Amino acid sequence: MTRTALLPPVGPVPEPAPPPTADVRLPSGLRVVALRHASVPMAELRLAVPLDADGFRTAAVHELLAATLLRGTPRHDQETIADGLARAGALLSASRSSRWLGVSGSGPAAALPTLLGVLGECLVGARHADPAVRAARERAVRQVATARRQPHLLATEALTGRLYGPLPRMTDVPHRADLAAVTAEEVRAAHRDAVRPDRAVLVLVGDLDPGQAVGLAARALGEWRPAGTPPPLPHTPRIRRPGVTRIHRPGAAQSQIRLVRPALGRDHPGFAALTLANIVFGGYFSSRLVADVRERHGLAYRCESAFHDHLDQLVIALEADTATESAAGTLRRMRHVLRGMAERPPSAAETEAARRYVTGMTALATSSQQGWASCLLLSLTLGQEPDRIGRFLDELATVTPADVAAAAARFYDPTDYHGVVLGDTAHLTETDTAL
Template sequence: MPTPVDTVLANGLRVIAVRRPSTPMVELRMALPCAGDTHARAAAAEVLVTTLLRDSPDGGEQLHSELARQGISLHASRSARWLDVSGSAPGQALRPLLDALTRALVSSSCGEGGMAQIRMRMQRQISVIRSQPHVIAQEALFAHCYGEVPGLQDVPLAADVARVTVAAVQELHRTVVRPRGAVLVVVGDLDPERAVADVASATAEWEDAGDPPPGPELPALRAGIALVSRPGAVQSQVKLTRHVVPRADDRFPAVSLAALTFGGYFSSRLVTNIREEKGLAYRTDTGFQDHLNRLALAVDADTATDVTAEAFGEIAAELERLVDTPPLPAEIDAAREYTIGMAMLALTSQAGFASSVLTAVTLGHEPERVTRFPQMLRDVTTDEVADAARAFFRPDTFSGVVVGDAERIEPGLRALLGDRLVARRAV
């Protein structure tokens, strides 16, 4: 890990600068807290992201053509918890990149010009996205596990977007786009001290507006498996989840390796069983998701309607086997080398390094976590992985949903789950 310059400016912005001169470029990554507590706020945040980097309130191009000629790019996106900005530029163009970013941060560029077209285009896009099976299943999972929590919503509702006003976006800009609580990472062919000074100078007019408002609280996880009906569906989506320890917990590296050996990569037990050997799943995966302030272990599978119950039974059986027969040293070593290799591969480019540092920091770690975590994985023992499997992988501790043609899949699921199949609802 190159020694970073990590400081908080007078306006509250945290800046992390790292020298990685592999190419004569600089990469910029920024995150601003953006968790909301209403569907209207999620919709306004989506419009805010779309208009954040426009040239003018009247609907100009997203990027100044002058910046494009200098090889500078800027892009904005959002998740349920963060508003993200990414950018890149030749090393000598860092200051123009920062100046362009600051113009977007200081004042809203959302105006009446083009707003109707923006809303119409976004509604069409959202309708397509929200019709995708994996999006339907994810929202069904949140609804079953937590009830109505708009702060978990990655994709807003089209009807809510249609009601977004310019005034709502401008107000959200004032409350969300503030320096305190935001993180800016700059990586590349640069002098870190000079880069921080450039950031401080460029963002001097971005004034401290106080701490960002607290995000919504996550309700307790509801138990049981919900059946969500999609009449006529030829595939079913199985999604299981449970809360685990935070990433900062000493047990997390062991939990991570247990998840990998169970179903987190191509040689894992679950993939080998239900995909490669039995052909019961088109896709299956195991990993971690951030549900607001809680970390969740997620097990997903896409199956054909006719084998949904059989696939669910095999997932539950593999979970039970992981508890009763913990991973062998050879399994753990294979998973360990795979994830270390993937982590180190992500750090080889300036863009990957910048993204990894920002992810680590927004998850509550220090920048050095990106290079320290592989060593933490190497230090995990076989017994620690076995303890993690017993503590967090018992099948009856998972909540979840099965989304599919309920008329065809309910009898088999009912026979497997009995009273644990707690609800049947329509999409």
């Protein structure tokens, strides 16, 4: 007879100590935050420039803008730029989300001037030449043809449409027809209008002196200046309350369930308690939702609860991917677990486990230069200050089980959740989808 060895108890998770940081807003409006984390002699660069797609065609233009941002300037063509970065051992790439143009770079700490120099040259003088835009357009059209068949994307966009109506500002994947019609002149015009330093954020993390790093950025990006007045900040329209809408996809083997409700803002005094309540409910592998729907009843391939940003509104988002024949049962169990959060508030043990999970994941995320850069950029783009990570951990430490119970009772009422079920819904009834 074999005996199972017991695992030793988990020791205390060290809280990330705030490293030396410089935080400067340049005359152009660009905010530069440099942080010293000298674990290895490397450096990380992250830039976020706000974008506002006021139409679906604009989202397609921004997609090609990002794809051609680093593809040549009047001074250097694409091959020369790539060779210069390669000789320095550095990498630089650009991407786009629904709200941001992002540039990521990494390399030896000694290569930081090279990274900043290439970045500054491209931000000021990217050519977006006709051949480069044409090649990027053909590639993007092929890629979105595949992406737009993915159920996850279809469910996300169906949810957005039901909650807000058409909302190009939340379009992560442009439509194929819009991409195919974009011209190089539109891309160049979008660069002039949208790629501006005011409201942009640059993060530098690594084996560096924060003050010197800010100085390097100021010199390299000194020619990047805003043109005209900044556009108004976008705001989310009021969320509709449509209940749970069935969206029929005949013959679909899987169903995607997406439900949301408004949450507290991240700066609200009760957000720390809501965070722990959400972890207990569906935020990690030991949560009530996962244990009930996936492990105990085997109804879903994936189920979770997380915070999502709908422009300037934070929501609690419940997601489940399940076989078509299991959709009704999954909805019933989700309703049951939601109701149980009020009837059986999170215990002290559940609260403490959730607290340790969040603290541990934060320590893990900030254990590397890449992690610090990503966490810092996320905080800044969400309108928070660089010290938010440490302050949030302090807030978590003071949350009591009573605080979590109050958040659970307030935010996990099944009747407050609205969304969609995407799949072959012919067998679903209104009773099945009534929360």
